[in-house]
Amino acid sequence: xxxxSLACAVVILSALANSQAQAxxxxxxxxxxxxxxxxxxxMDRVKADSAAGDYxxxxxxxxxxxxxxxxxSGGIGIAYAASRHVLPGLYLSYxxxxxxxxxxxxxxxxxxxxxxxxxxxxxxxVELTFVTNASFVPYGVVGFSYLRRDRSTDPGNETDHYGxxxxxxxxxxxxxxxxxxxxxxxxxxxxFIDNDARQDALENLGLDDIKQREYALxxxxxxxxxx
Numbered sequence: 703x704x705x706x707s708l709a710c711a712v713v714i715l716s717a718l719a720n721s722q723a724q725a726x727x728x729x730x731x732x733x734x735x736x737x738x739x740x741x742x743x744x745m746d747r748v749k750a751d752s753a754a755g756d757y758x759x760x761x762x763x764x765x766x767x768x769x770x771x772x773x774x775s776g777g778i779g780i781a782y783a784a785s786r787h788v789l790p791g792l793y794l795s796y797x798x799x800x801x802x803x804x805x806x807x808x809x810x811x812x813x814x815x816x817x818x819x820x821x822x823x824x825x826x827x828v829e830l831t832f833v834t835n836a837s838f839v840p841y842g843v844v845g846f847s848y849l850r851r852d853r854s855t856d857p858g859n860e861t862d863h864y865g866x867x868x869x870x871x872x873x874x875x876x877x878x879x880x881x882x883x884x885x886x887x888x889x890x891x892x893x894f895i896d897n898d899a900r901q902d903a904l905e906n907l908g909l910d911d912i913k914q915r916e917y918a919l920x921x922x923x924x925x926x927x928x929x
């Protein structure tokens with residue numbers, strides 16, 4: 703019985719070792735991925751000229767976990783290995799959150815306004831792998847992000863704005879088997895924001911030459927299936 707158990711253990715360990723030994727990125731691989739943001743930091747920045755001098759407004763946000771507050775909390779991706787070191791791909795992220803309220807006075811309750819937040823990000827990118835024939839594959843990413851955020855409050859108050867800009871990142875694929883990896887990434891995103899509602903509000907305050915920017919740093923964890 704002991705010999706049988708030992709033989710099974712040797713076979714299992716050999717299979718795992720062989721699976722990891724074969725883990726590598728090959729030309730022609732198709733990678734399907736899913737990830738979630740564990741930690742994110744976002745800074746919203748406005749620069750403008752005013753009669754009193756330069757105006758700078760900042761809004762900082764720290765997101766922990768996978769909630770909407772992370773502003774880019776996770777998504778799905780697809781990439782194709784054009785070579786063992788170059789994987790062009792596309793990353794998509796979408797979140798939608800509804801907030802409702804209720805007011806109660808003398809046991810009479812009334813529904814308050816309902817607010818819906820939604821965000822869509824489309825990110826074409828290129829992944830550059832540094833090592834391709836190991837169970838641990840570090841990589842860099844360069845890409846371009848298009849992001850749209852919408853906010854609507856019942857009844858009928860809707861606003862939206864857009865952002866475009868570059869994306870840079872570093873990460874690693876830790877292969878558990880030839881076709882499965884766990885992924886870690888640190889991504890920096892810089893957006894040039896087009897927000898007409900905020901632009902009008904700031905102009906009404908007497909500001910001009912207004913520049914709206916957003917910077918985000920995100921640490922993500924996910925998994926990939928390699929086909």
